[in-house]
Amino acid sequence: MTKHLITHLRHVDIAMPDLDRQVDFYRNLWGLTDVARDSGVHFLAAEGSPEQYIMRLRRDDLKRLDLVAFGAATPADVDELTSRLVKDGVTLVHEPRALDTPGGGYGVRFFDCDGRVVEVSADVGVRVHRRIEERESIPVRLSHFVVNSPTPEATVAWYVRHLGFRLTDSLALPHMGELMWFLRCNEWHHSFAVSRGPHVSFHHASFEMRGIDEYMRGTGRMLRNGVEKVWGPGRHKAGDNTFSYFLDPVGNTVEYTTELELVDEDTWHPTVFDATSEDVADQWGTANPMNEIVASRQFNDPDKGVFIAPPI
Template identity: 70%
Template sequence: MTFQPITHLRHVDLAVPDFETQRAFYGTTWGLTEVAGDSGLAFFAAEGSPEQYVVRIRKDERKRMDLVAFGAVSPEAVDELAVRLGRAGVQLVHEPRALDTPGGGYGIRFFDPDGRVVEVSADVAVRDHRKIEEREAIPVRLSHCVVNSQDPEGLRDFYIEHLGFRLTDTLYSTHMGDLMYFLRCSPLHHSFAIARGPHVSLHHASFEMRGVEEYMRGTGRALRAGTRLTWGPGRHLAGDNTFSYFHDPHGNTVEYTTELAVLEEDLWHPGRHDVDDPVTQDQWGTADPMSESVAKEQFNDPDVLFEAPPV
């Protein structure tokens, strides 16, 4: 039986030089709730999510993605993952142990082949959360995370082999080859995706809204606050989800989305979608056409690699 330890995406952790500006953006403009913090550290939850937090902000002289975190089915799965990674020669940041972040739990951290830090944890306490009301334009949950890689094929194979992700769809160009791999760990179309980029970095973090009305209201709120819209509003073909891409104050791309496709996994066959077809990028035709300049908006700055964050 295939080893599939991962249940869902938990959180994305970012480090930035201007901590207070970043903190204000995620807590006010973006609509998350600050639930914990320390000197130079802030944790943000989504009101509709049982996760203790979906974004962590840390003050550092260097901008970076500290880590991406996934949930595991059990502590035993975390232990088995550690054994499997060890046999494969994967470099661990730390062995399975009790976590001292909000909600506790039991987890492991390691470097993926690109050098980014990955955390996998189980038994994290569930946060009290609530139903997001009609026209309440704040994120329900963290939807998915996409990363840039110079070797997307190798990274795709790593997450499939070692973490049990499944390939859902591929974006490709007849001139440039495969450009993005969508990976799932549940019936949701994707929780993680890998884009071909000029360097290793965060491509974007996406936040699910209650519905299209709330998605559009959130897009409008961000625009009125002066947040830079880099692409959208529109609706992708792969995943069938809406998109509005913005830059946070440090140039990380964050997305409002909704209505991500839920698959019948037993019946699903991975598709291939040509990015040169405008419908692939935006079924509605409301966003600017995909171009080299639009694509560059999600390249981000080169990340800090094979160096674990201090917390």
């Protein structure tokens, strides 16, 4: 039986020209904590998460995804993964080494098949975190990250083969086949997902809230502050999680969610859900309809950083 070397999602790192507006949004509206900064880079944590940070914001002339980071259990697992990647011809950004980001650790970076930078690390210091209180509408943790790919079948196959992700479920349209694949690396229904899109880009990042009340309070805060809502509030069928999608100041889609389904590795069998079913899109029937306008918001701009490693 193949050993699974990826344990969880750590953080998502993005860059943009207007750093100040991004930091203001994520810190003062979205509910993250600015824990470290250095020369145009901010590290933002979730108060309920032991991760040193769950999002890194960096000033750059281009809007881009810098990297997506996953955890491994031990440095030996990082080395074993690296050996597998090199054997399979995957291009490394850097060999396994000590990391100089908050919490340190030991990690490797490489390009996926679409040109995104992926980091896998172990031995990162645990952040002192706390219990999120009742009615406190700030993120507990980073829930999952979704990307767009014009060749999603190949992208899914790459993450399954090289990083050991498992397919949980997928969404399909009768006239075009499967359009979104939910991938897991632990008991959560999905930590990563791939969506069919016109170009390589950031689809959405999702943040787990304490419960339904906190999720709705956070959703209301975004609406009261005039943040553009993309879709929601509602409850998906695949994953059984709640959703409220909004656009951040540079046009990336971010989601408040809660109650993402947990799966049993030994008994789970993937389901292909019909995305045209109203119940699949939104079990509650409270969200605005999923249509071409909603989908196009999540296509985002083409990623300007494909096959270009970030400077830090």
